[in-house]
Amino acid sequence: MLKVSKLFKSFNNKMIIKNISFNVTDNSIVGVLGKNGAGKTTLLGMLMGLISPSSGEINVFGKNLKKYKNEILKKINFQSPYIDLPKKMTVQQNLFFYSRLYGVMYFKDVIDDLAKNLQMNDLLKKNYGSLSAGQKTKVNLCKALLNTPKLLLLDEPTASLDPETSIFIRDFLVNYKRLHKSSIIITSHNLDEIQSICSEIILLKSGEIDSHGNLEFLLQKNKYSSLEEFFLGQG
Known part of the structure; x- marks a missing residue:
């Protein structure tokens, strides 16, 4: 590996x-x-x-x-709580953006599955900048998993x-x-x-x-x- x-x-x-x-x-x-x-x-x-x-x-x-x-x-992918995503975009918009950047196929389904599995459906429509530090950590992990890294x-x-x-x-x-x-x-x-x-x-x-x-x-x-x-x- x-x-x-x-x-x-x-x-x-x-x-x-x-x-x-x-x-x-x-x-x-x-x-x-x-x-x-x-x-x-x-x-x-x-x-x-x-x-x-x-x-x-x-x-x-x-x-x-x-x-x-x-x-x-x-x-591969990377997650750190010390790196912020665009604050004025919603969580869902951020995840859409990074999915396209990573070339993820059927990214809406991928995001839905990850949001469900990470128990963060309630965060998708919120602006990233409004989230608590703990919520941001969870969203950043979701972003890092969009391309199913090996x-x-x-x-x-x-x-x-x-x-x-x-x-x-x-x-x-x-x-x-x-x-x-x-x-x-x-x-x-x-x-x-x-x-x-x-x-x-x-x-x-x-x-x-x-x-x-x-x-x-x-x-x-x-x-x-x-x-x-x-x-x-x-x-």
């Missing part, structure tokens, strides 16, 4: 990403952890083709991202959501992964969330991979009972 090899990235002569290599298999959910400034956002930007690596290679679906960028981007990149997918809705979104993502045999990469500061849905984690520290592997194995190996203990123990 995804293969990252010897990735480096520098800004203004400062190395932000240092020799990162990892694989993401089909039908998996991988959590990317790290303190602020660890390189999580830069890494996601490179995986989406928005930021060019200084060196190294990214292969998605067996193809080089730099060479086959347009083809690959049709099958690789979904999520930055804080449950930010600003109440606990009940957060659990609903987690369950939704697990079911989406299972139904579509997709892979999901999640960055989050919610360690309980990562532990509940991710089979693997990548822990970044100062732009390097500090730990990577099966979550259960890493906890047992280091004799930790929770991801929070592991994260704090790794410094």
Whole structure:
């Protein structure tokens, strides 16, 4: 699904990403952890083709991202609560716009199904700018699913959501992964969330991979009972 090899990235002569290599298999959910400034956002930007690596290679679906960028981007998508949609358009208008942008066939049916499954039918006619932070997070996730991505990149997918809705979104993502045999990469500061849905984690520290592997194995190996203990123990 995804293969990252010897990735480096520098800004203004400062190395932000240092020799990162990892694989993401089909039908998996991988959590990317790290303190602020660890390189999580830069890494996601490179995986989406928005930021060019200084060196190294990214292969998605067996193809080089730099060479086959347009083809690959049709099958991936991204969600972040920190990126707003046009505020004066209704939610439905926004979703129509992005559906056309993504080239989604029968997009009205796709939007209806997603709105129903995400329990957000009541938001469709509202202006995006009038929504609460939690409602915007749900709409942004809906937008990211319009093209039924095989690789979904999520930055804080449950930010600003109440606990009940957060659990609903987690369950939704697990079911989406299972139904579509997709892979999901999640960055989050919610360690309980990562532990509940991710089979693997990548822990970044100062732009390097500090730990990577099966979550259960890493906890047992280091004799930790929770991801929070592991994260704090790794410094």
